[in-house]
Amino acid sequence: MTQPTDSADGGGQVIDLMERLPPARRDAMAKAARTETRMTAAGIADASTGTVRLAAETDGRDLPVIEQVHERRGLRDLLPATLLSPRAWRHRAELVAYAAGYHTRRSPVYAWRIAQLSATGLRYGVSNAAGYLLVTEYGDMIREAKRSVKAKDGVFDNTDIASLRAERRDVGRARRRENLTVLSATGVTSYVAILVAIAELWGMALLAPALLPLVSVLAVLGVRERARRGEPLVLFDQAAAAENAPLTDTRLNEALRTAGILREDQTIQLTAPALAADGGVELRFKAKGVTVSKLRAKSEDIAAALDVPEDWIDIQALSSPGHISFWMTDLDPFAGHRPSPLFELTGPIDAVQDGIPASFDKRGRPVMLKLFELMGLIGGASRAGKGLVLRNIICGAAFDPRVRIRVATGKKPAEHSVYAPVLETFIFKQPQRLSLLLDAYEKEIDERSRYLARNGRSVPDEEDLEQMGIELLIVDESADYLDTNTANKAQNLMAEELTGKLDSIARGGAGVGVFVLLAIQDPKKGMVNTRLLANLLERWCLRVADAASANAVLGSGSVGKGLRPQDIKREQAPLGVRKGAEGEMLTKAYMIDQNKKGEAARLIARAVEVRARYGALPGQRPDPIEDALMALTGLTSVRGGIDGLGDPAPAGAAAGPSAGGDRPGILSQMLAVFRAADDPERLRTAELLAGLAQLDPDTWSAAALSVDEDDDAAYVRTGGAEMRRAIDAELEGTGRTLPSRGWTAGGRANGYYLADVRAAAGITPE
Known part of the structure; x- marks a missing residue:
């Protein structure tokens, strides 16, 4: 809405028409203007950009500059969506590729059908040519004349028969002298001579292409003869209707009829082009009396008609129960595994409203x-x-x-x-x-x-x-x-x-x-x-x-x-x-x-980083639930307790990485090894070292301890000494000890008892 002036050249005083309107009308027009325009940062009125400034004021200040949106329809806007959809073209390309392979595989069948058709055409052509040149139609007339001759006073009158025979000779002679007959005979003779020459000079390999014109002419004659007889003719099969063809409306129509959903005279009406979607093909359609619930109830029959497992089709409603999305794949949609989308996360998610990507569907x-x-x-x-x-x-x-x-x-x-x-x-x-x-x-x-x-x-x-x-x-x-x-x-x-x-x-x-x-x-x-x-x-x-x-x-x-x-x-x-x-x-x-x-450990480590930025790690914010457990029992289960495996621990002794990601102590690791072995009474040093190497190979593997992997005795000696130093360092200043003990039952061995490890970790007996 522009502002008029009181002079033709625009040099007069600006008249604000908005000021002359009632306040209610003025507000309504301003609101309508906002609805039909969008905000811009132009800053001044500019006819070249289509921006204008509303004169109305609602709060004592000028309204922001707004830009009018002028829709310009290009060539793409005029073309139908079916010509612009990459997924539609991908489906068409799949159909073409499948049809090429399908017809190539069936080429021997087609060759036999063409040979049969050409043979029919040959019989038809030779018969017609012979009948034309030999004037065979007079034969029926002469035989009829013979049957109609009657004796008169004992004498037969053969005048009509003689006349017909003479006429037959004259017509035959004229036909054989016609230009078309002479040219045809010359052409056939020349063509046969050419075929013989090709066969003699270049062999039978080049003779086959030269026979194509003859085969084509004979096939056309065969088609005409089949049509005259009223016999059905199927030369090339329909690739789209094959059992393993990409999904099309033709194939789906047949399947729905077989499943008893469509009548013989009923077809589906596509509302969009067939699309290559999600590793399969999607058809969107409507059909009278067909709904999603009816299709789902017959999904097993539909899958059988399409010759695929039931898991390979998916039926969903679009805008209404009668507007249907039918999807099918020719490969197992659940074959193999797919990596979690969580690996792509770099920040927090809304698990309540947006949800967690825990699984994937057929598509x-x-x-x-x-x-x-x-x-x-x-x-x-x-x-x-x-x-x-x-x-x-x-x-x-x-x-x-x-x-x-x-x-x-x-x-x-x-x-x-x-x-x-x-x-x-x-x-x-x-x-x-x-x-x-x-x-x-x-x-x-x-x-x-x-x-x-x-x-x-x-x-x-x-x-x-x-x-x-x-x-x-x-x-x-x-x-x-x-x-x-x-x-x-x-x-x-x-x-x-x-x-x-x-x-x-x-x-x-x-x-x-x-x-x-x-x-x-x-x-x-x-x-x-x-x-x-x-x-x-x-x-x-x-x-x-x-x-x-x-x-x-x-x-x-x-x-x-x-x-x-x-x-x-x-x-x-x-x-x-x-x-x-x-x-x-x-x-x-x-x-x-x-x-x-x-x-999982990598995902949890990244989640720890995310939570640390928000101060949301265990122990970083008030927790009324754990506070209640601590008040009642004196023990905490934050981060799984002292060994990270669900056993409660005294306050401050919970295992697991802190906000800084520290490694659990040696006692927590030893308890984890015991737990993995179903909490035996005791474990030998060698067994503990093997478990520790699995939990923390960077510290406890033979390579980390600079020991030959094949020298078990050296590994136990070096690892045992290192484990002893780690235990003493962790227990320093606590007043608790963890002795290693030997035993003879079941063979002589040295190691640690579970009760001793739990006591050293400060866990009270159950």
């Missing part, structure tokens, strides 16, 4: 696990990949500084020791300590609810979550804590107590930022209380032994609805079925290889 896209309202159960048989799923979740949550991660496990603490640097609490076994932890959680939930009520909110917003923090409790091997079907009555009572407390937290925790995730190795019906399961809405079932175990994780009747984790093969781990608010899907956890590559 290879990340499936985000959002902590918002997450109350979940993960189940799977041994070696099914449950630990890898938890590794993705814990490593991902570690990159959100607001999340306090706490882990309790009934078995295999070494699997979680790598996460110790970011664990606010880590408990191995010790159901009594877990019970105290849950008591602290219930109190924390009550305090958070009161905090929200005082601020007039029923659910926390982002600012509340920043203030209160986010709690994530993971109970691994939960059957060891919650199974009430054991012979030990005290254990059963404790299991009932823990189940009740977890149920209370699951019911009230999500609304205040407290989330619980249970993991169970051998799910069976009744192992986890059904009341607790009812509040664990997120389910993730990996490979299990049977349908009963699958239903125990996913819910009763889930297997009958098409979810079949019991059919997952061992080599497909960590593939599983995930069922939650977004429905059910087949998904596979990303690979984070800790055993061979130490990838």
Whole structure:
């Protein structure tokens, strides 16, 4: 909106028309102007750039300069999207490449069909040429004349027959003298002579190309003869309809008819060009009476019609249930492993709203696990990949500084020791300590609810979550804590107590930022209380032994609805079925290889750096949960206690890297070796050194000690002396000692007793 002047040359006083409008109208026009324009930093009115200054003032100051947006449509805007999509062109290129290979493989079939067609054309052509030159049509007339001749007074009148024969001779003579006949005979004779000459001079190899004109002419005659007879003619097969062809609407139409979804006269209508997407082909279409639910119910039949496993197709709704995205691949979408996107992270993530990239779907896209309202159960048989799923979740949550991660496990603490640097609490076994932890959680939930009520909110917003923090409790091997079907009555009572407390937290925790995730190795019906399961809405079932175990994780009747984790093969781990608010899907956890590559340790080290920048490492900020445990027991489970394996320790003795990333002391390392060996009563020095070399090869390997790897005796002597010096240095000033002792039972040996190591570390006997 420009400002007019009171003179033609624009030299007069500027009249501000906006000032003459009522205030309400003026504000409405100013708002409309803001809506239709965008901000710019031009600074002055400039006709060449299309910027103007609004004269209206809302707060006593000029409004910022705004720039009008003039849309200019170029050639690309006029072209249809199907010509501009690289994915559409990639699919077309795949179709062309497939068709070329398909027709090349079938060339012998096509050659035989062409030979048959040419033979038909040859018979047709020779027959017609002979009939034309020999005037064979007169033969029928002469035979008819003979049948019609009648005797008159005993004498037959053959005048008509003679006349027809004479006419036949005249017509035949005229036809054979026609220019077309002479030229045709000359051309055929010359062509045959050329063929003979080529064969004589250059051999049969060059004769085949020279025969192409003859074959083509005969094939055309054959096509005409087939058409005259009304016989079907199929010369080249349709590559797009082949069983292993790239997906097209033609092939999908046929499959949907075979599956009983489409009628014979019904076809799908594509709403976009076929796209090469996510390692497969995507078709977006609509069809009368066809919905996503109908297709999913018949997914097995559709996959059979397409001759692919059911896992190789994916059906999703677009703008409506009737607008469908159908995706198919010709390779196993879950073959092999994919590295975790967490390796690309350099800063924090929002694990609550954006989620953790814990797995990928059939199309290879990340499936985000959002902590918002997450109350979940993960189940799977041994070696099914449950630990890898938890590794993705814990490593991902570690990159959100607001999340306090706490882990309790009934078995295999070494699997979680790598996460110790970011664990606010880590408990191995010790159901009594877990019970105290849950008591602290219930109190924390009550305090958070009161905090929200005082601020007039029923659910926390982002600012509340920043203030209160986010709690994530993971109970691994939960059957060891919650199974009430054991012979030990005290254990059963404790299991009932823990189940009740977890149920209370699951019911009230999500609304205040407290989330619980249970993991169970051998799910069976009744192992986890059904009341607790009812509040664990997120389910993730990996490979299990049977349908009963699958239903125990996913819910009763889930297997009958098409979810079949019991059919997952061992080599497909960590593939599983995930069922939650977004429905059910087949998904596979990303690979984070800790055993061979130490990838989890690297991720945790980077998460430690991120958390350190925000002051969010264990022990760097107030923790009411651990403070309550410390007040009740005098021991702390921060970072897994003294050995980083879940045993509580006196305050200040927790193991694991600090904010500066220091290496655990020798006593913590020795306890870790004992724990890895299932806590034997004692270990020889050689056994301890072997374990230490695995934990910290930079310090305890033969190369680090400058000893020949093949000289075991020298390695034990040198390593034992170095271990003794490290022990004395760590215990200096503490008043505690750790003697090495010998024994003869089971063979003469020297080493250390577990009880002595625990006492030297300041751990009180259980």
